[in-house]
Every structure is written in structure tokens, then in C-alpha cells.
Amino acid sequence: MAGPWYVDDGGDGTTEDSWATADTNILDLDTEKAFAAGEIVYFGHDSNDPKTYSANLTIVGPTDGLPVNFISATQGSSPATYAASTSDQIETANGAYWIAFDGSFALYGLSMKSGSDIRIQSDSNESFYAESCRFKLADSKSFYFPAGGADTKLVNCVIDLSADTTERTATIITSPNYGSVLDLKGLSFVSPGNRSGSVFRLENTDGVVYCSGADFSNLRTDCELVFSYVGRHYFNNCITAATWSPSAGTHIGIGEVVLYNCGPADAPTYLYQQNSRGTLASSASIYRTSGATVEGDATGWLITTTAACDEGSPFQSQWIYGEVSSTGSKTFTVYITNDTADFTDAQVWLEVEYLGTADEANTTLASDHRVITTTAANQTDDTTSVWVGLNNSGQGLADYMQSLAVTATVNETGQYRARVCVGLASIAGSRYFYIDPKVTVS
Amino acid sequence: MSIVATEIESIHGDAHRMIFYRCQDHLGTWHPYGPVISSDPLFDADAHKTLVAAKVALILAEQEAAGLIS
Numbered sequence: 001m002a003g004p005w006y007v008d009d010g011g012d013g014t015t016e017d018s019w020a021t022a023d024t025n026i027l028d029l030d031t032e033k034a035f036a037a038g039e040i041v042y043f044g045h046d047s048n049d050p051k052t053y054s055a056n057l058t059i060v061g062p063t064d065g066l067p068v069n070f071i072s073a074t075q076g077s078s079p080a081t082y083a084a085s086t087s088d089q090i091e092t093a094n095g096a097y098w099i100a101f102d103g104s105f106a107l108y109g110l111s112m113k114s115g116s117d118i119r120i121q122s123d124s125n126e127s128f129y130a131e132s133c134r135f136k137l138a139d140s141k142s143f144y145f146p147a148g149g150a151d152t153k154l155v156n157c158v159i160d161l162s163a164d165t166t167e168r169t170a171t172i173i174t175s176p177n178y179g180s181v182l183d184l185k186g187l188s189f190v191s192p193g194n195r196s197g198s199v200f201r202l203e204n205t206d207g208v209v210y211c212s213g214a215d216f217s218n219l220r221t222d223c224e225l226v227f228s229y230v231g232r233h234y235f236n237n238c239i240t241a242a243t244w245s246p247s248a249g250t251h252i253g254i255g256e257v258v259l260y261n262c263g264p265a266d267a268p269t270y271l272y273q274q275n276s277r278g279t280l281a282s283s284a285s286i287y288r289t290s291g292a293t294v295e296g297d298a299t300g301w302l303i304t305t306t307a308a309c310d311e312g313s314p315f316q317s318q319w320i321y322g323e324v325s326s327t328g329s330k331t332f333t334v335y336i337t338n339d340t341a342d343f344t345d346a347q348v349w350l351e352v353e354y355l356g357t358a359d360e361a362n363t364t365l366a367s368d369h370r371v372i373t374t375t376a377a378n379q380t381d382d383t384t385s386v387w388v389g390l391n392n393s394g395q396g397l398a399d400y401m402q403s404l405a406v407t408a409t410v411n412e413t414g415q416y417r418a419r420v421c422v423g424l425a426s427i428a429g430s431r432y433f434y435i436d437p438k439v440t441v442s
Numbered sequence: 443m444s445i446v447a448t449e450i451e452s453i454h455g456d457a458h459r460m461i462f463y464r465c466q467d468h469l470g471t472w473h474p475y476g477p478v479i480s481s482d483p484l485f486d487a488d489a490h491k492t493l494v495a496a497k498v499a500l501i502l503a504e505q506e507a508a509g510l511i512s
Contacts, residue, residue, distance in 0.1 A: 169500065221478075221485070222493045227501075243480035248501055264481055281477055285455030302454060304462070304474075395453060429452035429462035429477070 001038050005029055007089070008044030008075055019044065019076050025051040026090050030059050035103070037065035043110060044075035045083035049091040056116070057092050061103025064125045072109035084109030084132045092116070093138065093163075107133050113163075117141045124149030124179075136160035136190075140168040145176040145207070152176060156186040164194035167220070171197045175231050176207035187214040198224045198248065202231030206254060214238040217264065224248040226257045235259040251276040258318070269299035271318065278305035278315030278422060283434070286389035288335055292438035298388070301435040303420070304427050311346050311372075311423035319417040320437050324354065324410050331407045332418055333440045335385050338433040339397040345369060346376035347424040350404035355412035366408040369421065379404055387434065396432025416441075443502045444468045448495040450487055451476075461487045465498040473498050 003017070007029055011022025016029055022044070023029040028051070029041065061068045072089065073080035090112035092099055098116040104126040112118070113136040122128045128150065135143060135157065143159060145152055159172060172195055176182045199216065200209060209231065216225065221243040226233045230253050242264045247257045256275040263270050273280040280301050287300035301317065309315050324330060332352045336343070349369035356364025370376055379402040387398040404420065418439045427433055447466040451474065454460040460477040467473065475494050478487075 221480075221490070222497060224497075240479075242482040243478065243485045245476065245478050248475065248497065250505060263479075279477075281454075281460055281479075283455050283460065284458050302460065389455060395455075428474075429454065429460075432452070432454070 001036050002033070004040035004042055004080070005033060006042050007047065009047040009050055010044065010075070025049045026059055027051060027053070027057055035061050035068035037062040037067065037104065038069070040069045040071060042071050042073045042080045043085065043089045045072050045085045045109070046075055046087050047085075047089050048087050049089060052094050053092045053097050053115070054095070056097045056100065057090070058100040058102050058121070059105075061101065061105045061126070063103055063123070065104070067104035067106040067127055067129065070105065070107045070110050072111070082109060085111040086134065087111055088113040088136070096138065101128060105129070107131065109133065112136065114138055114141065117144055119144040120146050120150075120152055122146045122150035122152065126150055128152045130157050131155045132157065134158045134160055136163060139164050140170040142171050142174050144174045145182045146180050147176065147178040147205070148180060149178065150176065150180045152180065153183045154185070154187060158188050158190060160190040161194045162191040164191065167194055167196050169197040170195060171201035171227065172199050173201070175200050175202035175209050175228070175233070177202060177205035177231065178207065180207050182207065182209045184209070184211040185213050187211065189215070189218065192216070192218045193220055196220045196222045198227035200225065200233055201227045202229070205230055207231045209233045211235045212237050216240050216244070219244065225259075228255050228257065230255040233257045236261055238262045240264055246272045247274050268295040269297045271301070273318055275315070276306065277309040277313060278303060278427070280317050283389070286387065286434055288337075288436035288438075289386040289388060291335065291436035299437065300387075300389075301437050302429065303422055303433045303435060304429050305422055305425055307425050309422060309425045314421040314423040316351075317420045317435065317437070319419050320439050321415060321417045322439050322441065323415050324441060325413055327410050327413060329407060330354070330410050331405055331442050332416070333403050333405045333442070334418065334420060334438070335382055335401065335403050335436045336420070336434065337385070337387050337390070337398040337401045338431050339390070339399050340431045342378045342381070342400050343402060343424070344376035344378050347422070348379060348404065349421050349423075350406050350418060351421055352406045352408060352416060352418045354408055354410050354416040355414050356408065356410065358411045360412065364408070366406050367421070368404055368406050378402075390432060390434075396430070398432075443499070443506060445495045445499045448491040448498075450491070453487065457481065459485070459487070461490070463491065463494045465495055467502065473502065
């Protein structure tokens with residue numbers, strides 16, 4: 001391991017081992033030095049890349065082991081002192097050239113401006129980490145994340161869309177695929193109103209995105225958070241615009257979007273789940289009296305399903321967790337409503353996983369789903385519940401209130417979990433099918 | 443694939459609205475869009491139908507190109 005190396009627009013480019021001898025741009029340094037695992041490259045905090053590029057820029061990092069570290073530091077500081085940059089320390093915008101990172105990298109406070117996309121091309125034995133970095137995309141271009149099982153993390157980074165000349169439908173982030181994982185903390189945007197496409201998009205293969213603490217508040221109202229077929233996207237505690245859309249596109253296979261506590265204000269009840277079989281969307285306006293609350297706020301779960309939903313491939317709600325404090329026969333009950341017709345035990349049922357064996361960790365699964373060869377029977381009528389937000393303003397009726405119940409012998413106290421399964425295709429929002437996600441144990 | 447009709451399929455809630463839309467293509471098939479979620483009292487769900495129609499047309503064109511629908 002050698003270095004540290006320096007990049008600064010005031011350097012003379014001779015030995016690259018000090019501010020005075022720094023290379024003026026990363027391409028020249030990368031051409032001279034094959035970056036090794038653990039090496040450090042300092043970038044002057046106010047340096048602007050002066051190079052006139054004639055091709056796409058691919059910066060090559062270590063192919064395994066530790067990443068090479070690119071650190072923005074106060075120009076001239078010795079020892080080098082971290083200072084996040086707002087200049088264009090790497091810039092390929094003199095032409096329509098992308099910036100790509102191929103290998104293992106850790107970037108701290110770096111700022112770059114691309115003439116096209118920005119691409120992370122790490123492989124399965126490589127990693128990419130960026131902290132407090134700014135990535136400026138060219139007009140209508142995207143930020144691409146890797147394929148091939150790579151591990152990519154961005155913390156408190158900014159995607160700058162101010163180069164868009166007008167509103168564009170292009171995707172902002174093309175999500176990772178082929179088993180790669182993208183973990184985003186504290187993502188924010190400059191000029192997000194310049195895009196009306198999707199923020200995240202994954203079309204064909206199975207990448208995973210985890211995103212928390214992001215600021216989507218200035219996105220346009222016609223901008224979806226996710227457009228995905230197969231990818232999986234999980235969001236929590238993100239700020240949205242006052243009007244927004246969680247997702248679009250047709251999910252297939254394992255594709256899924258799950259969001260919780262996302263909204264224009266603190267939204268502890270907020271939950272959204274969508275996959276190929278249906279959608280669960282929480283409501284703070286429609287709920288059952290004395291039903292579920294989150295941090296004191298009442299909530300109900302609206303369910304819709306797609307044509308791909310069936311008794312043999314049901315839409316399954318998120319798990320609802322609780323605790324049983326005594327052993328013995330227990331009945332787990334969940335209440336539902338809709339305005340069209342009673343549901344049968346072939347259409348909607350409750351599943352409960354509980355501790356069915358003393359001193360054992362494994363759970364037992366029970367449900368009130370019919371035995372598959374028996375004739376379907378209506379679930380139990382509920383004549384006492386009161387649903388708030390229905391039966392007014394033409395927004396559906398709580399005419400068909402029912403309960404789902406599972407009775408089981410609990411032989412070990414502790415955690416249980418329950419979920420509602422829906423095996424009926426094409427339930428539209430106009431059916432006003434709501435679940436109270438409070439499990440009553442008696 | 444062109445969109446010939448767009449309508450609000452259902453609205454849920456008042457202060458915090460969830461609006462489900464659906465668009466009909468020229469073959470008569472309905473395609474859902476949404477929910478659009480709004481806590482903005484000034485949000486015009488009816489006026490938003492124009493944007494929804496454009497979005498769904500774009501999505502269908504992309505899905506057609508990807509071979510997911512025909």
C-alpha cells in the first residue's frame with residue numbers, strides 16, 4: 001500500500017504525494033497508480049477538475065479486499081483535514097461522458113458532475129460506500145447501481161438534478177439488480193422538481209433497496225417513488241411531498257415495495273405494501289373504533305388485489321406482532337369490513353404463528369382457512385364493530401363486517417405474529433375492504 | 443396503446459386522501475393507477491386525471507416494449 005495521493009487543481013502533477021505535487025484530475029492519477037486496497041486519495045475541497053475528457057471516465061479501484069478511500073480535505077491542510085466539497089472535484093461535463101466507479105471505493109465528502117450518468121459498477125466481491133457526497137447528473141440522466149451481488153451504501157448523499165433543462169420523465173435512480181443491495185440513508189436532492197418519472201426503477205431482475213431518512217418532499221406530484229417489476233424496495237421514515245404516489249408498474253414474481261412511516265409529516269401509522277398479488281395501504285381516516293393504534297393514532301388497512309391473486313397464491317398482509325403472557329387455549333381475532341359481500345374462508349383468512357411446543361423456539365402455524373376440499377363458508381359476522389370514515393361522503397359502506405378467528409393451544413409464552421391472507425382476485429379500492437390490524441387474544 | 447377514458451375508481455379519507463384511478467385502453471381493458479396520496483386540501487383529484495392518463499399510457503408503452511403485455 002502506497003500513498004496517500006493527492007488530487008487538486010493547483011498541483012503540478014509530478015509525484016502526487018502532496019498538495020503541491022498533486023495531479024489535477026483523477027484520471028491522470030488513476031492512470032499512473034493502480035489503486036490498492038486501503039490506499040487514500042485526498043481531493044482539495046475547492047478543487048475543480050480542469051481536464052477536458054474525450055471519453056467516458058471509469059475509475060478503477062481494488063478488485064477485492066478493502067476499498068480505496070477518496071477523501072475531500074481542506075486544500076493545503078497537513079495533516080489532511082476532512083472538508084466536504086461543493087465544487088466539481090470530478091467533472092466530465094465538457095462532453096456527454098459518464099463517470100463510473102469499477103472496484104471497491106469509499107468516498108467521503110466528494111463532489112462530482114457528470115456529462116451523462118453516474119455508474120457504480122462494483123462486483124460481488126467489491127463494495128461502494130459514499131458519505132456526504134454530491135452526485136450531479138446530466139440532463140435526464142440517471143444514477144446506476146450495480147449488478148452481480150455488490151454491496152452499495154450511500155449515507156447523507158445528494159443527487160443534484162439542476163442540470164435538467166426542463167421537466168424530464170427519466171428515472172433518477174436505476175436500482176441494483178442481480179441480487180445486489182443498495183442501502184441509502186439520508187438521501188436528498190437538488191432540483192427534484194425537474195423530474196416527473198420514477199425516483200427508483202428496476203425492471204427485470206431482483207435487486208434490493210433499503211432507504212431511510214430520505215427527503216422526497218419536493219418531488220412533483222406526478223413522480224412515483226418506485227417503478228418496479230421484480231425488484232424489492234423497502235422505505236421507512238422518509239419525507240414525501242403533500243401529494244405523492246408510492247409506486248407504479250406491474251410487479252411480477254418477488255417484486256415488492258414496502259414503506260412505513262413515510263409522509264409529508266410524522267406518519268407513524270403509515271404502511272404501504274405492494275406486490276404482484278395486491279396492495280395494502282394504511283389509512284388514518286378509516287379505522288375501527290377501539291381498534292389498532294400506532295403511537296396513539298388509529299389506523300385501518302385497505303386491501304386491494306390483482307388478477308394474479310388466488311386462494312393458492314394469496315396476497316398476505318404484513319405480519320402483526322404481539323405477545324401471549326399465559327399458556328393454554330387462545331383465540332386470536334381480527335376484524336374486517338367491506339361494502340360488497342361477505343367473504344368466505346376460501347377468500348379471506350387469518351394465519352397465526354405461535355409457540356405451540358413448550359421450551360421450543362419453533363412456532364406453529366394455524367389458520368381459519370378452509371380445508372382446501374371443503375365447501376367455502378362465510379367468515380363470522382361481526383355485528384358490533386363501528387368503523388370510522390365509512391358510511392359517509394359516498395366513500396363506501398361498512399355493510400359486511402366480519403371477524404377472522406384462530407383458536408390454538410399456546411404452550412410457551414412469548415411472541416406470536418398474525419397476518420391476513422386474501423385469496424380473491426381483483427378486489428378494487430371501491431370495495432372498501434379494510435382490516436383492523438389489532439389482534440385480540442382471548 | 444392509447445387511453446380512451448380515465449376515471450376515479452375510489453377515494454378514501456378526507457384530510458388524508460387516497461385516490462385510486464383507472465384508465466381504459468382502446469381495447470377496452472381497464473388499468474389501475476394509484477393510490478395517489480394527498481394531504482393537500484387544494485389537490486384537485488379530477489384535474490389529476492390528465493396526468494394519470496399520460497402516466498398510464500407511458501407505463502403501458504414501456505410494458506409493451508418489455509414484452510410484459512401485448
